[in-house]
Amino acid sequence: DTGVSQDPRHKITKRGQNVTFRCDPISEHNRLYWYRQTLGQGPEFLTYFQNEAQLEKSRLLSDRFSAERPKGSFSTLEIQRTEQGDSAMYLCASSFRGRDEQYFGPGTRLTVT
Amino acid sequence: AQRVTQPEKLLSVFKGAPVELKCNYSYSGSPELFWYVQYSRQRLQLLLRHISRESIKGFTADLNKGETSFHLKKPFAQEEDSAMYYCALFLYGNKLVFGAGTILRVKS
Numbered sequence: 001d002t003g004v005s006q007d008p009r010h011k012i013t014k015r016g017q018n019v020t021f022r023c024d025p026i027s028e029h030n031r032l033y034w035y036r037q038t039l040g041q042g043p044e045f046l047t048y049f050q051n052e053a054q055l056e057k058s059r060l061l062s063d064r065f066s067a068e069r070p071k072g073s074f075s076t077l078e079i080q081r082t083e084q085g086d087s088a089m090y091l092c093a094s095s096f097r098g099r100d101e102q103y104f105g106p107g108t109r110l111t112v113t
Numbered sequence: 114a115q116r117v118t119q120p121e122k123l124l125s126v127f128k129g130a131p132v133e134l135k136c137n138y139s140y141s142g143s144p145e146l147f148w149y150v151q152y153s154r155q156r157l158q159l160l161l162r163h164i165s166r167e168s169i170k171g172f173t174a175d176l177n178k179g180e181t182s183f184h185l186k187k188p189f190a191q192e193e194d195s196a197m198y199y200c201a202l203f204l205y206g207n208k209l210v211f212g213a214g215t216i217l218r219v220k221s
Contacts, residue, residue: 035209043209048207055207102159
């Protein structure tokens with residue numbers, strides 16, 4: 001499968017724990033995006049990378065959230081001290097250039113108990 | 114502020130009936146709009162974008178700047194069209210702003 005992949009697909013964690021998600025974009029894509037989707041809503045932008053540079057972060061991304069793309073390939077999204085409000089589907093997408101179609105991964109569903 | 118509104122959470126139609134999924138946007142610049150679709154147990158995927166002006170799976174969407182709308186239409190619904198549909202606005206070449214989505218249910 002040459003599409004965007006995300007790992008894990010599901011994560012259940014207790015409040016206060018740290019979690020890390022991974023996204024592997026389509027190999028030739030230099031742009032990578034993270035979105036969050038809660039029940040009944042469309043995806044909301046969190047942050048994006050062009051190669052290894054993180055170029056924009058949403059106000060939704062509190063200081064408990066950090067994202068990296070160290071070699072311009074895969075990316076990780078870490079949430080520290082998780083809260084119940086962090087429960088959501090976390091989506092990753094990639095594109096070749098800014099205005100190109102964004103290809104989405106299957107998402108990581110986070111449940112904070 | 115930039116916003117996309119999809120007023121219907123659910124649209125239920127019979128097979129063969131026309132479909133119109135509504136989308137309105139708020140944006141001060143020149144908009145670039147998309148429709149994404151998510152079929153059951155599949156990932157979100159692009160259906161069509163306004164700049165390409167093409168028909169995909171029988172769906173079309175016309176950008177109406179006067180009414181700030183980008184409604185998705187299909188003359189004859191098919192059961193395989195049942196899915197969640199999201200309208201999205203592309204900002205500054207950096208990110209998509211999505212509407213809340215409309216579930217389309219096509220009944221036989």
